[in-house]
Amino acid sequence: MAAPILTIAGLELAIAGTPVLRGIDMQIAPGTVHALVGESGSGKSMTALTVLRLLPNGAHAAGTVRLGEEDLLAAGEARMCALRGDRVAMVFQEPMTALNPVKTIGEQVAEGIRWHTGAGRADAEARAARMLDRVGLPPAKFPLDRYPHELSGGQRQRVVIAIACALAPRLLIADEPTTALDVVLQAQILDLLGELVAEDQMALMLISHDLGVVAGRADQITILREGAVQEAGNALEVLRAQRHPYTRQLAEASAHRPAWHNRAAPAGQRALLEARNIVREYPGQRAGLFSPARPLRAVDDVSFVVPAGRSVGLVGRSGCGKSTLARIVLALDRPTSGTVAFDGMRTTGLGDRDLRAARRKMQVVFQDPYGSFDPRQTVERLIAEPLHLEPRPLARAERRDRVESALREVGMPAEAMRRYPHEFSGGQRQRLAIARAIITRPRLVVCDEPVSALDVSTRAQILDLFARLNDELGLAYLFITHDLSVARAITHEVMVMQAGRIVERGATADVLDSPHSDAAQRLVAAAPDLNRAIERRVRSGAPYLPLEGRSEKQAKRN
Amino acid sequence: MLAYTARRLLIVLVTLLCASAVVFFVLEIVPGDPARLMLGLNASDAAVQALREQMGLNEPVLIRYFAWLGGMARGDFGTSLTYSVPVIELIGERVMVSVPLALIALVMSTAIAIPLGIFTAARRGRPADTAAMAGAQLGIAIPNFWFALLLVWVFAITLQWLPAGGFPGWSDGLWPGLSALLLPAVALALPQAAILTRITRSALIETLAEDYVRTARAKGLPARVVLWRHALRNALIPVLTILGLQFAFLLAGTIIIENVFYLPGLGRLVFQAIGQRDLIVVEGVVVLLVATVVFVNFLVDLAYGWADPRLRRR
Numbered sequence: 001m002a003a004p005i006l007t008i009a010g011l012e013l014a015i016a017g018t019p020v021l022r023g024i025d026m027q028i029a030p031g032t033v034h035a036l037v038g039e040s041g042s043g044k045s046m047t048a049l050t051v052l053r054l055l056p057n058g059a060h061a062a063g064t065v066r067l068g069e070e071d072l073l074a075a076g077e078a079r080m081c082a083l084r085g086d087r088v089a090m091v092f093q094e095p096m097t098a099l100n101p102v103k104t105i106g107e108q109v110a111e112g113i114r115w116h117t118g119a120g121r122a123d124a125e126a127r128a129a130r131m132l133d134r135v136g137l138p139p140a141k142f143p144l145d146r147y148p149h150e151l152s153g154g155q156r157q158r159v160v161i162a163i164a165c166a167l168a169p170r171l172l173i174a175d176e177p178t179t180a181l182d183v184v185l186q187a188q189i190l191d192l193l194g195e196l197v198a199e200d201q202m203a204l205m206l207i208s209h210d211l212g213v214v215a216g217r218a219d220q221i222t223i224l225r226e227g228a229v230q231e232a233g234n235a236l237e238v239l240r241a242q243r244h245p246y247t248r249q250l251a252e253a254s255a256h257r258p259a260w261h262n263r264a265a266p267a268g269q270r271a272l273l274e275a276r277n278i279v280r281e282y283p284g285q286r287a288g289l290f291s292p293a294r295p296l297r298a299v300d301d302v303s304f305v306v307p308a309g310r311s312v313g314l315v316g317r318s319g320c321g322k323s324t325l326a327r328i329v330l331a332l333d334r335p336t337s338g339t340v341a342f343d344g345m346r347t348t349g350l351g352d353r354d355l356r357a358a359r360r361k362m363q364v365v366f367q368d369p370y371g372s373f374d375p376r377q378t379v380e381r382l383i384a385e386p387l388h389l390e391p392r393p394l395a396r397a398e399r400r401d402r403v404e405s406a407l408r409e410v411g412m413p414a415e416a417m418r419r420y421p422h423e424f425s426g427g428q429r430q431r432l433a434i435a436r437a438i439i440t441r442p443r444l445v446v447c448d449e450p451v452s453a454l455d456v457s458t459r460a461q462i463l464d465l466f467a468r469l470n471d472e473l474g475l476a477y478l479f480i481t482h483d484l485s486v487a488r489a490i491t492h493e494v495m496v497m498q499a500g501r502i503v504e505r506g507a508t509a510d511v512l513d514s515p516h517s518d519a520a521q522r523l524v525a526a527a528p529d530l531n532r533a534i535e536r537r538v539r540s541g542a543p544y545l546p547l548e549g550r551s552e553k554q555a556k557r558n
Numbered sequence: 559m560l561a562y563t564a565r566r567l568l569i570v571l572v573t574l575l576c577a578s579a580v581v582f583f584v585l586e587i588v589p590g591d592p593a594r595l596m597l598g599l600n601a602s603d604a605a606v607q608a609l610r611e612q613m614g615l616n617e618p619v620l621i622r623y624f625a626w627l628g629g630m631a632r633g634d635f636g637t638s639l640t641y642s643v644p645v646i647e648l649i650g651e652r653v654m655v656s657v658p659l660a661l662i663a664l665v666m667s668t669a670i671a672i673p674l675g676i677f678t679a680a681r682r683g684r685p686a687d688t689a690a691m692a693g694a695q696l697g698i699a700i701p702n703f704w705f706a707l708l709l710v711w712v713f714a715i716t717l718q719w720l721p722a723g724g725f726p727g728w729s730d731g732l733w734p735g736l737s738a739l740l741l742p743a744v745a746l747a748l749p750q751a752a753i754l755t756r757i758t759r760s761a762l763i764e765t766l767a768e769d770y771v772r773t774a775r776a777k778g779l780p781a782r783v784v785l786w787r788h789a790l791r792n793a794l795i796p797v798l799t800i801l802g803l804q805f806a807f808l809l810a811g812t813i814i815i816e817n818v819f820y821l822p823g824l825g826r827l828v829f830q831a832i833g834q835r836d837l838i839v840v841e842g843v844v845v846l847l848v849a850t851v852v853f854v855n856f857l858v859d860l861a862y863g864w865a866d867p868r869l870r871r872r
Binding site: 082 | 777787
């Protein structure tokens with residue numbers, strides 16, 4: 001093995017006196033990918049920020065962190081500024097906020113080049129253009145004077161990667177670089193990182209909560225829990241053997257299938273929710289001040305049925321119209337044409353007053369467990385909120401009883417009532433969101449990516465909860481997700497959506513095992529799957545998982 | 559940006575039209591006969607009739623509205639009843655005091671607040687920040703007339719550097735006029751600066767916590783450079799909003815300071831006109847102020863567009 005680019009030995013980190021990392025050891029060689037895996041709060045990001053020395057105030061690190069021969073923990077701030085962006089660079093999780101909204105992408109990529117090399121503006125911009133071309137944003141299609149808001153999430157993440165790789169750093173740290181992206185974009189971005197690492201002989205620290213995501217790409221792997229290394233070594237060996245119980249636990253969580261009695265239950269005949277020929281158009285971008293806009297069709301002639309007590313998945317890439325459709329089903333948005341009927345009653349076009357009965361029986365759980373609660377209200381008030389939909393006002397004691405039983409149903413203690421949302425973890429907050437959704441004893445819960453923001457261990461628990469609520473309460477779900485493993489875990493049937501249309505539908509296992517449409521095939525191929533990735537790597541004997549696109553490219557290059 | 563500007567301009571025109579209608583019709587709805595209101599309760603019916611005829615109050619409402627609009631477009635705001643001079647002349651004299659006063663105060667408050675806001679945001683939580691924020695709190699809490707009296711006592715009476723009040727006009731050159739406006743401008747600027755400092759500081763602290771600031775730090779830029787290059791422009795939007803509001807206030811909300819320094823400004827004009835029931839003057843000044851506020855907001859909108867490319871499309 002070549003001399004390592006990054007050496008971490010006995011790294012201890014405390015923030016305001018609380019230990020966060022306990023004795024981390026890790027080495028990354030040039031041209032290799034080292035995965036750092038653990039659930040949220042395990043210290044993955046803190047390890048990365050220690051290497052960059054961008055820790056929050058009050059943090060104290062001890063031990064060894066060396067970049068090549070240089071001791072990073074002993075380096076002064078001026079020296080670190082010289083190293084950051086030049087020798088060690090970082091790609092962050094959230095591409096929507098990682099770029100400065102008021103600066104063009106050209107400026108932002110060129111800035112680091114100018115800062116570190118002293119290159120002139122024109123020179124730096126030429127290099128920025130070449131770098132953007134390398135990450136798949138050719139200047140002919142994506143001029144340097146574009147602003148971040150003019151790009152999609154996947155394109156923005158490419159810009160962030162271009163910023164990080166502009167000066168061919170020796171070490172690249174990618175902290176959950178694809179967690180906010182859909183599976184197809186995820187595969188593309190991971191391929192891109194793999195190529196850049198191989199071409200520039202960088203060392204890549206790839207941080208993820210999901211073994212399935214790193215399984216296909218990592219050479220080495222370190223598994224963290226509560227700030228300590230659980231298991232480390234050759235990625236393929238570690239993932240195949242799964243010797244350490246925690247590794248097994250993470251692997252199980254990655255492809256978790258809840259014990260779900262109703263999974264095999266036959267479909268009932270009665271339609272609970274019925275959508276017919278739904279179309280939703282938005283006014284498009286106007287070409288000029290007075291020229292009329294061409295409408296954008298977000299949902300294009302969609303019809304479907306959710307039978308009572310069934311779980312129906314709606315899968316597709318980001319921007320395919322899933323969430324718009326969900327809003328229409330919930331009567332939060334009106335379709336341009338088409339109708340929605342709930343429990344035999346047409347809901348389209350009804351006013352708020354007439355919708356109360358339907359709303360009581362039809363609740364929602366959103367993706368973001370942080371953003372969907374008012375931080376200044378107690379959990380009791382937040383969960384009791386939908387009770388105003390009840391036909392008669394409830395007495396105080398009765399409200400409290402209902403909140404308590406809803407909390408019990410989602411596995412939370414009754415004393416949670418008096419607390420505030422910020423006192424709970426992401427997974428607990430999602431339980432609270434589910435408690436709020438079931439307090440009116442609904443028949444249907446619309447779930448819009450309810451587990452996408454959670455790490456795999458928490459995700460598994462929440463999926464178990466959804467399965468149990470379906471078994472016990474007979475809840476029907478419209479389950480919106482871009483993640484096929486989630487669809488496999490918790491749906492009876494799936495609909496695959498693309499560009500506003502439903503292009504394929506059927507029983508979940510049938511669609512996911514033998515997809516027919518292009519869109520479904522692409523989703524299935526891109527979905528991270530731990531066991532499949534290991535199998536492929538064992539069969540090919542290759543250090544990387546040779547994805548179709550990638551091997552062709554390499555063949556051309558060789 | 560051109561389409562953005564054109565759209566904003568269109569909004570300005572529509573707003574002005576609506577505002578003028580509101581001003582006109584509110585005075586129309588106000589109970590009582592404006593002519594009688596102006597002449598007082600003891601006026602004879604004949605005098606009231608004569609004034610109604612003179613003011614054109616016997617014409618239909620819409621005709622009078624458009625005549626009034628047309629007059630203003632030609633610069634004819636009517637004739638003041640108490641002074642018997644064209645309103646436009648009265649306003650013209652006062653504007654020569656109020657506009658320079660507002661501008662000087664605004665420049666002063668901005669020149670103090672923005673650097674101080676940046677300074678405190680960069681040192682948040684440290685002693686310098688705490689001290690500056692305590693000072694800002696004081697600046698907001700102290701009434702500006704009291705501060706004005708203090709300034710007069712120190713700079714006009716004790717040191718005798720600047721006049722204590724009155725306004726000599728601009729005919730004797732720049733300095734006599736300017737020196738009369740300096741103390742009132744300082745008295746006006748300080749509370750505004752205190753507010754603006756706090757806004758700048760909190761907006762900047764908020765942007766410094768954004769992800770793109772971390773991205774810029776990961777590029778290797780030192781914290782100070784990141785603040786200037788990345789955080790500042792993003793923090794400007796709320797600052798611009800407050801600046802626009804402050805100018806509008808400084809132009810007409812300065813009656814107390816004008817009284818302390820005995821300045822013939824717009825605030826005093828409108829104050830006196832209300833006292834004398836000189837509705838024609840009130841109408842004229844109000845329309846002028848509305849137009850100014852709308853215009854300043856237009857400039858603020860343009861500045862938004864400059865500061866944030868995402869807004870240019872709307």
